Amino acid sequence: xxxxxxxxxxxxxxxxxxxxxxxxxxxxxxxxxxxxxxxxxxxxxxxxxxxxxxxxxxxxxxxxxxxxxxxxxxxxxxxxxxxxxxxxxxxxxxxxxxxxxxxxxxxxxxxxxxxxxxxxxxxxxxxxxxxxxxxxxxxxxxxxxxxxxxxxxxxxxxxxxxxxxxxxxxxxxxxxxxxxxxxxxxxxxxxxxxxxxxxxxxxxxxxxxxxxxxxxxxxxxxxxxxxxxxxxxxxxxxxxxxxxxxxxxxxxxxxxxxxxxxxxxxxxxxxxxxxxxxxxxxxxxxxxxxxxxxxxxxxxxxxxxxxxxxxxxxxxxxxxxxxx
Numbered sequence: 001x002x003x004x005x006x007x008x009x010x011x012x013x014x015x016x017x018x019x020x021x022x023x024x025x026x027x028x029x030x031x032x033x034x035x036x037x038x039x040x041x042x043x044x045x046x047x048x049x050x051x052x053x054x055x056x057x058x059x060x061x062x063x064x065x066x067x068x069x070x071x072x073x074x075x076x077x078x079x080x081x082x083x084x085x086x087x088x089x090x091x092x093x094x095x096x097x098x099x100x101x102x103x104x105x106x107x108x109x110x111x112x113x114x115x116x117x118x119x120x121x122x123x124x125x126x127x128x129x130x131x132x133x134x135x136x137x138x139x140x141x142x143x144x145x146x147x148x149x150x151x152x153x154x155x156x157x158x159x160x161x162x163x164x165x166x167x168x169x170x171x172x173x174x175x176x177x178x179x180x181x182x183x184x185x186x187x188x189x190x191x192x193x194x195x196x197x198x199x200x201x202x203x204x205x206x207x208x209x210x211x212x213x214x215x216x217x218x219x220x221x222x223x224x225x226x227x228x229x230x231x232x233x234x235x236x237x238x239x240x241x242x243x244x245x246x247x248x249x250x251x252x253x254x255x256x257x258x259x260x261x262x263x264x265x266x267x268x269x270x271x272x273x274x275x276x277x278x279x280x281x282x283x284x285x286x287x288x289x290x291x292x293x294x295x296x297x298x299x300x301x302x303x304x305x306x307x308x309x310x311x312x313x314x315x316x317x318x319x320x321x322x323x324x
Contacts, residue, residue: 005073010038010095019098020154022143024256027076027087034075038095039116040068041161042076043128043136046088046265048306049078053123060087061306063128063316067165069121070096085303090136094158102159109159112166126168133269135161144254215240216254219247220262227266228290233259267291268304275313282309 013021024045033052048061053074060076068074078087096117103110115121126132135157142153219236236259237247248258255262267289274285286297301309 004032006032006034008034008036008038010036010093013038013093014095016146018143018151018154019094019101020143020151020158021091021093022139022154023091024140025089025091027078027089029077029081031075033073035071035073036068036093037070038093039070039099040066041092041158042066042068043090043132044087045090045133045136046304047078047086049076049087051076058125062304063133065126065128065132065165067116067124067126069116069123072123074123079306090140092136092139092158092161102155105155106159109163113159113162115166116162124165124169126165129168131164132161140256141254144256215242216247216250219251220255223263223266227263227270228288230290231263264300265304268301271297271301271309272305272312272316275309276317285309 010021015021027049042065044060044062044064046062048059051058051060051064051066051074053066053068054072076087076089078085099113099117103113106113139154139157142150142157219240222236222239223231233244233248237244240247242250251262252258257265270289271285274280274288275282278285280288282297283294286292286294291297291300298308301312305312307315
């Protein structure tokens with residue numbers, strides 16, 4: 001039986017004169033499998049699940065980066081339904097014509113950029129070597145805030161990611177032909193049955209009334225610098241000179257998540273770094289990033305990354321190829 005595949009159009013996403021669209025979405029079981037007439041870069045920010053792409057079903061977890069060209073059918077699914085089992089992704093969309101413009105603006109990178117818009121280009125998955133999470137977070141913040149120079153920053157970040165993808169491919173030669181053909185970790189046959197029901201696109205931030213918010217930026221910096229301390233919403237709202245309700249609304253608009261989720265993510269990111277860069281025990285790392293309850297830290301870490309702290313240290317510390 002032929003499966004139903006929706007087609008998404010760039011005209012429904014690109015707005016405000018920007019040739020790039022960025023969102024942060026919670027994947028679910030309602031989104032219809034789809035193709036699109038634009039290029040998509042996706043970063044798995046939280047959780048774990050399955051990515052149905054082309055004819056393959058791939059296990060995905062926090063740190064997976066995907067390049068998805070025009071015309072490739074795909075859809076993400078969380079590992080299981082229910083609160084606390086979310087699969088959160090950042091999506092960056094842009095048309096192939098955008099790459100043509102970049103090739104003219106960056107002649108030294110024209111050939112490698114052109115490779116990403118070739119007809120029949122295959123999809124690619126990369127395990128984040130460390131930079132992509134920050135790049136996607138900055139993409140989202142820039143797109144949400146729309147400050148002066150927004151398009152220049154978005155373009156710089158898109159070019160940086162595409163160049164890094166190209167370099168990673170080159171570094172894996174002579175294996176790159178297999179990687180470019182869409183190699184991945186197939187799922188067992190039993191997982192191939194879960195499919196689709198709605199063509200509704202995952203929601204993104206309301207972009208209609210954006211204004212730069214230095215007070216929110218100040219609060220974000222406070223969290224990133226002092227995440228291990230006992231920070232509260234009330235304290236940060238006071239710092240920003242806003243009511244708690246107004247602060248919460250602006251914070252979500254600028255980061256794509258509420259204060260609690262942002263603080264948790266910042267702490268877990270720091271824990272990931274310590275797991276790979278230090279010999280500290282898991283309990284020491286939990287305390288260092290702000291969690292005295294080790295059981296809660298374990299549960300939160302697995303929910304955010306899709307694996308346990310020790311497994312993360314073992315898997316990411318091997319120095320294996322970043323490509324799956």
